[in-house]
Amino acid sequence: MYPKHHPSYELLLDYAAGNLPIAPSVIIATHCSICHECRDTLDTINITGAALMDDLNADSLDTDSLENVLTKINNQPKDTEIKYDYNSNSLTFDVPKTLNNYLPKSLKWKNLSSGVKTAELIADDGFNLDIYRIKSGYKIPKHTHTGFEYTMVLDGGFTDNQIYFGPGDFSFLDDTSNHSPKADLDRDCYCLVSIDSQIKLTGPIGRFINLINN
C-alpha cells in the first residue's frame, strides 16, 4: 500500500501532541502505520517535541521520587511483555493491526441508506468512529457536513470530485466541502470514517433525509 493522499502537517501535529479526539486520532494512527512518508513526518514532529521538552527548566521532584520508582520496579511482576490482542473480526480483508484494539469481534452493521452500511467502533469525545461499507458502484448523494469528516480507505476505493481514493488514502473535509463519493464498480468499499457527532443527533433517518435533500 502506497497511499497518495495524506493528512496535512498540522493534522499530524495535532494528533502527535494529543490535541485531537480519539476517533480521528485512530484514523491518523492507522494511516501512519502503513505510510512511510507520514511516519517520517511523525518522526520530525516527535524529535521537535522532545527538543522543546529537553529545553524546559528542570522542576524539582519529590524527595522520595526515585526511591518510589525503584521500589515499584522491584516489586512488579517479572513478566511485563506487551501482548497484542489479535481480534478475529468478521472483515474479509486484512486490517492494519493498529486497529485491532478498536475492532469488536463482530461488527454490528446498520443501514444508513440503500447503498451504505455502517458499524460503530468508538463513540467518544464528540466524534464517532465508524466503518462504512459502500456498495460497489453506489454514489452517495451530494452533501455537505456541519463539522469535520476524517476518512481512510481500508479496502476497495472511491472517486470523489474526480479524485481517486484507494486503500490507505486519507481525506479530511471541513464544513465547506461539498462532495459525492462513488465506490468502485468491481467491489464494495470499506472506509474508516470519523464525523462530529453533531450530525449524529439527527439519527440515522435524519441523516438519510439530509443526504437525499442535498
Added chain:
Amino acid sequence: MFFYSLQDNSKVPVYKCTDNNYVPYMNNNVLNNNVLNNNVSQINYSFLIDEIANNQNKQAFIKLFNHFAPRIKSFVLKTGLSLNEAEDLTQETMITVWNKAKLFKSDKSAASTWIFAIARNKRIDHLRRQKHPLPHQDDLLLASEIDLKTHELELEKEQTFNNIKLEITKLPKEQSDVLKKSFFEGMSHIEISKDLDIPLGTVKSRIRLALTSIRKKMKGLN
C-alpha cells in the same frame, strides 16, 4: 562479560555491575568514569537504555532518571496539570522506560525522543481515559529493512538529536511559539488560530515552514 568503551573504540574490557539487587547511591566506577562522564553533553542516553534492556542496570536507570524525570515533571506542569498528577505521570513514565527498554532497540530515534514521546502519551492517556493510538510496528512491512543498529549509529542518533535541538532554537519565534502552544498548551491548530487571533492559513504555514526546515536538517544529517 565485557562491553567496550564507546568514546574511542579502544575495546578495553570494563567491569560491569550485574547485581539486580543493586543498592542505589552506591558508587559504580564503570558508569561514573569510563563511558558517561567524560563530558556532560556527551552522555549517551541510548546506551543507558540498552544497559537497562540487556542487563537491568539500575545505575544506568538512575542516570536516565536524573536527567529526564525533572524535565518530564516540568512538562506535565506546563500543560496545566496539578503537582500530584505531574509527579505521578513522571514516575509512571520512568517505570515504562524501564519496562519497555527492550522495545527501544528497534526504534530509530534518539533516547530523548523516545522517552519524551512516552511522557506525552502518558499525559494524553491520563486526560482521555483511553490509550492514545500509536501506529503498530508490524503494519509497515519492509522486507528490505536491515537492522544496522550498532553503538556507532546510536552515537549518531544522539548527535542528530542535539543538532536538531540547536536547529529548533534558530526557528523564527512566531514558528516556535505555535509549536509550543501545540505541545505545551494542548491547542489544536484551529485553537491556536483563535488564541493568537491570526488566520488559520497563517498557523498552517508556520507549522509547515517549521517542520519542513527541521525535516530538511534531519535528512541532511542522515
